[in-house]
Amino acid sequence: MKHEMGRSDLLRRIQEVEFVALDINLYLDTHPDNMEALMDYNKYVYELDQLKRTYEMNYGPLLNFGFSPSQYPWRWIEEPWPWEI
Incomplete structure (x- = not known):
């Protein structure tokens, strides 16, 4: 996987992959024995x-709030925040 994307492109890809993972997660809730779906989910x-x-x-x-580590110095205060892009 290439990681030469810009910040906005990277955030967009994160949103896309989160959506796909969530969608497959919901499918697996009703089809827990679907091996292919499980393999896609894990991918x-x-x-x-x-x-x-x-x-x-x-x-x-x-x-x-403890979900993402930070490098030094504390980076959470740096703008723009992900939801502002």
Whole structure:
């Protein structure tokens, strides 16, 4: 996976992959024995984790209150915040 995307493109991809993972999650709630869906879910969860790590390493935390680590100095106060982009 390439990580040369800009900040806005990276956030957009995170939103897309979160949507897909959530959608498959809901499907699996009613089809728990669907191995192919489970494999797709795990693939997207892995991609989402990598995208979030890349974003946070380059632009700071996506979430506050213990969900995202911060580099020094404390980066949560840096603007713009993810929802402002």
